[in-house]
Amino acid sequence: MTFDYDLFVIGGGSGGVRAARIASSQYGAKVALAEEYRMGGTCVIRGCVPKKLMVFASSFPGEVADAQAYGWDAQIGALDWQAFHTRLRAELTRLEGAYRGNLERAGVTIHDSRATVTGPHEVRLADGREVTARHILIATGGRPVVPEKWRDAGCMTSNEVFEMPALPKSILIVGGGYIASEFACILNGLGVETTQFYRGAQILRGFDEEARGHIAGEMVANGVDLRLGTDILEMERRDGQTWVKPTTGAAATYDAVMFATGRRPNSDDLGLEALGLKLGPNGAIPVDRYSQTAIPSIFAVGDVTDRANLTPVAIREGHAFADTVFGGKPTFFDHGLIPTAIFTQPEFGTIGLSEEAARDQGPVDVYCAAFRPMRTAFIGRDKRTMMKLIVCRQTDKVLGCHIVADHAGEMIQLAAVAIAMGASKADFDRTLAVHPTMAEELVTMRTATRSYGE
Numbered sequence: 001m002t003f004d005y006d007l008f009v010i011g012g013g014s015g016g017v018r019a020a021r022i023a024s025s026q027y028g029a030k031v032a033l034a035e036e037y038r039m040g041g042t043c044v045i046r047g048c049v050p051k052k053l054m055v056f057a058s059s060f061p062g063e064v065a066d067a068q069a070y071g072w073d074a075q076i077g078a079l080d081w082q083a084f085h086t087r088l089r090a091e092l093t094r095l096e097g098a099y100r101g102n103l104e105r106a107g108v109t110i111h112d113s114r115a116t117v118t119g120p121h122e123v124r125l126a127d128g129r130e131v132t133a134r135h136i137l138i139a140t141g142g143r144p145v146v147p148e149k150w151r152d153a154g155c156m157t158s159n160e161v162f163e164m165p166a167l168p169k170s171i172l173i174v175g176g177g178y179i180a181s182e183f184a185c186i187l188n189g190l191g192v193e194t195t196q197f198y199r200g201a202q203i204l205r206g207f208d209e210e211a212r213g214h215i216a217g218e219m220v221a222n223g224v225d226l227r228l229g230t231d232i233l234e235m236e237r238r239d240g241q242t243w244v245k246p247t248t249g250a251a252a253t254y255d256a257v258m259f260a261t262g263r264r265p266n267s268d269d270l271g272l273e274a275l276g277l278k279l280g281p282n283g284a285i286p287v288d289r290y291s292q293t294a295i296p297s298i299f300a301v302g303d304v305t306d307r308a309n310l311t312p313v314a315i316r317e318g319h320a321f322a323d324t325v326f327g328g329k330p331t332f333f334d335h336g337l338i339p340t341a342i343f344t345q346p347e348f349g350t351i352g353l354s355e356e357a358a359r360d361q362g363p364v365d366v367y368c369a370a371f372r373p374m375r376t377a378f379i380g381r382d383k384r385t386m387m388k389l390i391v392c393r394q395t396d397k398v399l400g401c402h403i404v405a406d407h408a409g410e411m412i413q414l415a416a417v418a419i420a421m422g423a424s425k426a427d428f429d430r431t432l433a434v435h436p437t438m439a440e441e442l443v444t445m446r447t448a449t450r451s452y453g454e
Helices: 014-026 041-046 048-070 081-105 178-189 209-221 311-325 355-359 408-420 425-429 439-443
Strands: 005-010 031-034 109-111 115-119 122-125 130-138 142-144 170-174 193-198 225-228 232-238 241-246 252-254 256-259 263-265 298-300 340-342 347-352 364-371 385-392 398-405 450-452
Touching (some): 005 014, 014 081, 041 048, 048 178, 081 109, 115 130, 178 209, 178 340, 209 347, 209 355, 241 256, 340 408, 355 385, 355 398, 398 408, 408 439
Parallel strands (some): 005 031, 031 109, 170 193
Antiparallel strands (some): 115 122, 241 252, 340 347, 347 398, 364 385
16 A cells, blocks of 8 residues: 555654654654644643743742852842743744754745644544655644643643743642642742642652652742642632632632643544544553554554653654564663652652662662751751752662752752663762762762661
């Protein structure tokens, strides 16, 4: 059978773009890609990139206050949100153009259209055109969801927060994951009176408990009104604001409400179920380790598979797909050891097992230090940093590393190289400390704080 394309990619985010580029430019495949919104996907347009720029913007008031304490005649006025937002949108447009340009230079045919799957090798575009492809890759990402009860309450999600015409004076953020916690810190840093509700006992569920508690404490110290064990009981619009009655405490009104209570794969109405492909309970597309679905010609990568919803993971999955299918080199991405950073204030960098997960697997030693870093201790700030290593007692291998500190994301990237190579605690111990730095604590902790198992 003759096909119009060797590969048709649905979705122009990081994973789909990487797969398309590698298949076309490195392996000579004839490739097309369809994107119905903006090239770049969640990360570039409404995720990692604009969020990190907002993190930068929100950090300046604290830095100026520190500068004053150091003796500088430094002042900071109000944020010109319009100026920042105009520059932000321009940067996202530039990045979108770069993504598009890279695809075009790689020889990929771009369809600015929604696409659905009508057969194992057939795709229909929104204008009714039908094309065929030897292989189809679904890379449509995910989206934030609002609990059904509150979907008509006029609340924001992480999609809309980047499009605010003005900064609200007050905001309620509902959720306790990394997106909710990051935006609580961002908006608090930008001068917004910020309240965060989370119905659980502690934010950042699934991460190391000690690190979670440390971050929560620092957030509260920085001014976030964090309310744990709290959910919304009633909510309604009143005079341009949102009145909220919580399950605990008194009712209050907020200029804005943002939900960050979970995300769902964008698999709706793609035509996959009509082909007999059964989706996961949350809409995830089931795939094997090579990203292949139960339909041999159809693959999926990135957040739509709900494996590990991180941009670098989607990129590696997309690249591995191209190597496997078009390069003749069976390759898969190992999801077992993924470093990541959460851009709260302070940041959280983490790789490997939490203390709780590690102690369930066998005897472990925990090395942990919490201390006031030199930069802020000098000016009397009570800000504290945490460094933590989880070590297997039987093999001396470092099973996990957790850092709560300014620039933890930068530090964990370097620590991840050693841990991915199988570094032992002895390897850390014999590494010379770089002094004076915060990170030197990682190689100077000699006595275990806690031990578990025989």
